[in-house]
């Protein structure tokens with residue numbers, strides 16, 4: 001159909017028709033139209049993969065950040081150490097599961113990989129989003145988030161510990177039958193400046209029946225041999 005006729009039929013200017021065609025060729029859709037985005041599990045009744053969500057929530061609380069993009073779109077960024085390529089690849093899969101068909105992109109900043117995915121609905125899925133830093137505002141889960149974590153505490157812990165946690169090796173010498181022996185004591189530590197986020201971590205450890213203790217003001221430790229082994233099995237090593 002000639003552009004002039006098309007414009008008349010839709011009641012728009014000819015140059016608008018031309019712009020739509022250019023944008024369609026460039027982006028696969030007119031810009032600003034997000035009809036190809038998947039429906040939202042919160043405000044549009046779509047299904048949510050609770051396990052993937054629980055883990056992504058852990059990552060978000062650990063080292064995530066939501067920024068406002070253009071045209072009502074929000075960007076979810078997760079920052080993670082560049083030394084863990086498998087975790088960074090896994091993050092992309094996780095994001096593409098929570099936002100079905102979503103294609104995250106990554107960029108490098110010194111020592112760090114930033115994985116980003118945009119969607120209008122990130123604030124629906126992470127209602128903890130707000131101005132300021134996470135430790136300066138309350139981090140309280142909504143009832144539907146609580147249910148997702150209760151169903152998948154290990155996934156949530158994986159997100160938390162693989163972002164803000166570390167598995168450290170301590171060692172000590174002990175005298176056994178007159179001989180000094182060296183013992184290794186691996187342990188997991190979760191460090192976060194937000195008391196609310198630390199509390200969520202402790203709550204999930206309780207749900208997963210992993211004993212923990214507060215080892216200093218900002219650090220939760222999992223340090224008994226059995227507890228470390230259990231947590232290793234539940235969340236895997238950072239990789």
Ligand SMILES: [Zn+2]
Pocket residue numbers: 040041042043044120121124
């Ligand atoms: Zn929504």
